[in-house]
Amino acid sequence: MGAHEYSAPATGIDTSIGIPRRYAWIVFALTFGLLISDYMSRQVLNAVFPLIKNEWTLTDSQLGLLSGIVALMVGLLTLPLSILADKFGKVKSLTLMAVLWSLATLGCAVAESYEHMLFARFLVGVGEAAYGSVGIAVVVAVFPRDMRATLASSFMAGGVFGSFLGMALGGVLAEHFGWRWAFGGMAIFGLVLASIYPVLVKEKKIGTIPKEELAKQKKETQKNQLRTIYSSRSVIATYIASGLQLFVGGSVIVWFPSYLNRYYGMSTDKAGVLAAVIVLSSAVGTILCGILCDRLGKDRPDRKVTLAIAYCLLGCVLLSIAFALPAGTAQLVMVALGMFMALGTNGPSSAMVANLTHNAVHSTAFATLTLANNFLGLALGPLVIGKLSDVIGLHNAFQVMPVISILSAAVFFYAKRHYLKDVTRFNMQAALEQNAIRQQLSKTGKPE
Template sequence: MREARAVSGDKKPSVEGALFAVVVLTAMNLLNYIDRWVPSAVKDLFKADLHLTDTQTSLPLSAFIVVYMVASPIFGSLADKAPRKVLIAAGVAVWSLATAAAAFADSFVTLLVARAAVGIGEAAYATIAPAILADYFPPEKRNRIFTIFYIATPVGSAIGFVLGGVLGEHWGWRAAFLAVGLPGLLVALLALVMRDPPRGQFDAESAPPPPWSLALRQLARNSQYLYTVLGYVAVTFATGGIADWFATYLSRHRGFELAQAAGAIGQAAVIGGIVGTALGGVLADRLKGRVRQPYLFVSAVAMLPAAGLAVIALYVVTEPFAIMACITAAQVFLWMYNAPVNALIVNAVDAGMRARAFGLSILAIHLLGDVLSPPLIGAISDATDGNLPLALALVPVFILLGGVIWAVGWRRVD
């Protein structure tokens, strides 16, 4: 698999509508993560209301991710044939309605089905949006654009925790689902007026998308893609576990109120996520020409302090201020991989393969990452008489593992 290459100077790509597309797609990314993490902020509330176990409270998140990861390669294929903005608009509408529908759940099964349906909608957006942005900007600008786009990930996660905690404490968990679900319908309408740029306009001419059997063989031989995604899997395992369980940990073991815990995590995610995503993107670009594979280098090095600070926040400090200072600092380092890793995936493949490459990476990071970690942590907690701190030891271990994989890739990828 050859890397995408810039087009020659005689080609005149069109960037009309690029700014509008960045705004609309970044807004989708923001809403995506708000919707995704509200359940984690209110899990003790619907646990009591629906009479669930710890393991069951994490299964709706896993059900969402299972559907999300299975549907992502499907939408990656559909994007080769259908209008991409129509697919995205339909996806955003589906996930928004499904999020709101969770407010009417009256049992574990109905909550599970509603959250699973969110995955269908999010799969359409997550596989196609990066490919559209790549078609608006040349390779040398993509890391900067993805830095803007992916800043919405920690900010949306933070808003989800804060809004979920506040709404849940004052008006109940059902109000939280309803309030964050419906605004997505407006963004779906905006997607329909967004311009769909010519595919691969900034890249060397590439072959039509191959069949999945050939695409898988090509990606399996692409060392940059493999190391990037394998490290991404490990870090996603860790972030899925801490995102789903840290508010509960603070409430049960550190004496935080629900809204206080959700608000503290939200603040840490906003500060750490914005600073980390921006710092990682800028630093990786600044190191071009000075360090080989700077995107992998920055991602690998940042995981060591992230893992160490997570250990301190979980097991060493007990005062609220110290806990939040450590987890905020950990978030800064943890989010430094965000823009570089996604830019690596885009630049590792030809234009015709991008939606499929993202679809497959989504399948991998969730199938082997945050599908497993929340219920596994819940199961360990249940099996050890509620020893959630022990179960959360998986988090720093997998952060460190992700860094090791990226470090090996940094040494081996040409």
């Protein structure tokens, strides 16, 4: 394969042109902060699992549903809500989402029964449904294309940092003030950030494609843009592989505080803090793996897929070793190393999706990725592990879990076989589209 195939031109319109770098980082910081709030509200539940389980006499399956209902709603609603966000404005939509999930988290704090808590968690899921996809589309829009994997992995690491803070702070608040204050603290943080976001981030400054330019494009061209979301085998495989890998990472994030409580005899606050440290290692791994992906894949796009495969397999080996060990320091170290690698696929997956889909539909493309991540991973993982835990125990369920990473690696390998060809074809189509727009503008006598 010739060298020219490895250095295909960048795709679509660079929406970061003209945006001051300082403003871009302000947008990133605030959008990142709201993502942290998103996951703090989502994962604080994990830290208080033992307390709610005892107070309401719940099974692990019921606890798994409290966690999984959020990811389930994210999976169901992320695509339609992302499309609405593109239509009505990303900044306004992100703000409304944050207000809703924060108020719903406050509802968890005052829940009087399992059914009330389940409904409040349902609303948390509705509020969080499209935040990841719309938020990452905003971040990608204000920075140059060659930073995609780094920014995507750093942004998605916000979810892990949020999980870290949610479990650590939630565990401490629950131990000293009761589990209701754990939810209340997360809700207040989200509402404060939601009030600041629209003041500093403006729709007209986030690098969206001008409406005048979109109006010049023919309806058939717009259909072709939307079709890029599912038109190649490699992008479909990327959705599936990313979701399967998050089955593993999501299950550990949800159930590890309970694991520490049951097998290490830790109190709620200590289990929450230690589980949060384990989760933090995966956040660091997500960022570093994304940076490595950008550096090694700059001139060889297929290396992104190779690295994703490596992250899956290394994570599988490390976590399999970890849960074959007895409770102790060695096991905790291996779990931390396994999680460091397991979520490293976030950066490559997001970069691959961005490179294979049109700029105009990136919110919808990332919504599709989010749908797969939640249905196959963040929702299915905790539910399945909860069911297995009721039958064979949580430790044995964790021993089975890493095998899913092998399946994820196999799907990434399938994507690798088609990735370069699909990227080349997409770039050619994007070039033809741009030429058609230029020709149309030249006929009307208007400048480009």
